[in-house]
Amino acid sequence: MSEYIVRAHGAPTDPAQLLAGVGSGAHVEYLAQIIVNTLFIAKGHRDDVTLTLVLEKSGDYSRALSIPGDAFGSLGGLNESSLLEVIADSLLEGRHLAKEATVTTSLGIRVAATSFEHIARDRLAAGKVYLLDRKGQDVRALEVTGDAVFLLTDHIPMPRKLGKSLVRQGAIRVSLGPVMLHASQCVAVVQNELDRREWM
Numbered sequence: 001m002s003e004y005i006v007r008a009h010g011a012p013t014d015p016a017q018l019l020a021g022v023g024s025g026a027h028v029e030y031l032a033q034i035i036v037n038t039l040f041i042a043k044g045h046r047d048d049v050t051l052t053l054v055l056e057k058s059g060d061y062s063r064a065l066s067i068p069g070d071a072f073g074s075l076g077g078l079n080e081s082s083l084l085e086v087i088a089d090s091l092l093e094g095r096h097l098a099k100e101a102t103v104t105t106s107l108g109i110r111v112a113a114t115s116f117e118h119i120a121r122d123r124l125a126a127g128k129v130y131l132l133d134r135k136g137q138d139v140r141a142l143e144v145t146g147d148a149v150f151l152l153t154d155h156i157p158m159p160r161k162l163g164k165s166l167v168r169q170g171a172i173r174v175s176l177g178p179v180m181l182h183a184s185q186c187v188a189v190v191q192n193e194l195d196r197r198e199w200m
Contacts, residue, residue, distance in 0.1 A: 003050040007116040009156040013058040015088035032083035033184035054116040061113040123149045136173025
């Protein structure tokens, strides 16, 4: 079982603002690309993967949307607009959540009013966590066993202080190579590495 936790620093938690952000400076359309590249494969989906998107541009608390590959229902299509509608609908259901409260939508998406840092600390206490960082160990030389958790950010770099704090708490820096990739590409590369290890 693997999990990808993506810090979406520039993505708004307000559903209307999210949908209005398509094609604008927020570039929220990348969220749909991350969903497709993390959870879907040809003629199916990954039932052993969970994707958690942490949207941080909020008037109160960040919202973490956890989409488990083995539990979600029909997402209404793989096109960008349908997937962004799913995110917006989930945010709407979680709009009045108190801090650290959660709700599960009809599609099986868990919405929590919590921060990226809080989720990362929680996963660090439970097992191995890998922080994507260009200066980290090569993913091809890394032994990934058990339930792997991968932390990454959107197009806005993770604050250096946050990265250092996560490493002090036990996160392992891992690199996907010399070229900086989009978050949606990163999850595809990591998952391919995991697939190949099971295949070989």
